[in-house]
């Protein structure tokens with residue numbers, strides 16, 4: 001690393017070595033840290049906490065086996081790597097020639113098949129890091145700097161550029177084309193109990209020790225880039241790239257516009273979850289919290305697009321995302337609805353009055369009054385040309401109800417128009433179908449990929465926002481959702497529950513609740529098995545007024561817990577699978 005000028009203002013060279021590094025320490029609420037120390041043991045939790053602050057060192061690609069094969073995609077990726085074209089499209093990936101070696105061989109070591117049985121549709125693309133970067137400071141000259149928000153930094157660590165809204169502070173004379181060191185401002189404890197970032201947007205940095213929050217950014221440098229606009233523009237324009245990253249602490253491939261529809265970038269545990277559900281062609285599956293549709297599409301592909309995957313999300317725009325993804329992947333068995341999963345069971349008397357038996361396999365849908373288009377997988381709801389009513393239009397040839405064929409290009413165009421804001425009818429991006437819920441016992445399998453504290457997601461640079469109280473709220477919410485899942489699945493069916501958190505209160509404690517509450521549920525083994533065992537025991541909380549029960553010894557190996565500090569190097573994740581016996585209602 002180049003040395004800094006030892007002037008009174010600039011930091012000395014030795015101090016700089018420690019300064020321009022990436023060595024973050026994840027901060028937790030003390031009570032939460034104590035709770036996790038109890039669950040994992042102090043050393044183990046310290047390793048987990050350390051791992052969470054760094055990204056995984058590889059990208060996981062799920063192949064759409066209905067459109068291509070794992071081998072074909074692997075060859076295409078290798079081809080791109082070997083022609084060195086991937087570094088253009090796969091952001092940040094470099095083909096390094098070792099010992100003057102053959103580039104194609106180096107490329108081969110970057111893309112490889114997933115080594116775990118049962119995941120033959122998965123490829124890994126190797127990234128690298130953490131790299132020690134040289135920020136190239138000159139004597140008597142402070143390094144020009146940009147400080148970004150935590151969310152922005154987490155994206156940059158995953159391969160993104162620095163966008164204008166993410167910039168908090170910038171050196172005074174930054175012009176377009178200047179080299180800038182990029183660091184991140186992270187929440188710090190403040191006196192009256194709480195956390196604050198301190199740096200306000202627009203702060204001028206001098207690169208001196210006298211700068212506001214200078215010390216706090218030590219060890220929080222995530223890379224170097226070229227300013228894509230001047231300092232004044234960065235704080236004047238509403239959007240656009242502010243800094244093009246040229247050197248990164250982590251180099252991870254991102255696959256924008258590469259093999260669209262043929263591949264999907266997905267965390268390994270998420271791919272495993274869909275496989276564990278084991279959906280069969282012709283079945284009716286419910287994905288209760290489905291957006292953006294990663295697992296939904298994985299499920300549809302495993303079913304060979306035969307049967308029905310009902311995908312719910314309470315967010316309108318997120319349902320749109322599911323539809324877009326299903327359309328891109330050419331999947332027509334996915335039906336997506338906007339619905340609060342807590343209200344996903346339709347009352348039995350209402351179902352009867354609509355002429356449906358309890359185990360009727362049709363969804364009970366509200367008519368869509370909206371004059372805009374929306375797509376459901378290959379199916380599309382559309383305006384009849386001569387009326388304002390909505391009809392379901394199928395773009396595949398599997399259903400005889402087809403009214404009008406809509407090409408995929410047209411569907412994509414419609415979706416783009418929706419994304420681009422209000423159109424003629426002041427429609428804020430199109431509407432999606434709403435559902436009033438579904439009949440009890442009407443699904444063969446239910447996936448509850450529950451909204452959670454997300455304390456397994458990586459990289460994460462701050463975790464102080466969660467308190468024991470807020471963690472408890474997540475678990476209450478999840479139990480209510482689980483109750484709905486239990487009602488909707490048929491006897492003889494399957495429920496898979498998953499979260500992307502390391503919190504046992506949302507994982508093992510949910511399993512305990514499920515088994516203690518519903519005697520007809522049994523925890524069953526999973527395939528494929530990549531994660532480790534669950535946590536056994538219990539923990540006293542809230543001044544010993546409440547005991548949180550986790551798993552029993554014989555249950556630990558039946559769940560999968562993905563540990564971010566393990567060699568599998570994934571996000572923190574949890575999966576439990578239940579077989580549903582005869583219900584005693």
Ligand SMILES: C[S@@+](CC[C@H](N)C(=O)[O-])C[C@H]1O[C@@H](n2cnc3c(N)ncnc32)[C@H](O)[C@@H]1O
Nearest residue numbers: 289290291292293294295313314340341449451
């Ligand atoms: C963990 S994400 C799901 C990820 C998704 N399964 C996938 O693999 O792509 C949780 C989702 O639950 C949705 N959600 C939260 N509360 C909900 C509710 N009450 N009803 C339906 N969806 C909800 C959120 O909008 C979010 O998209």
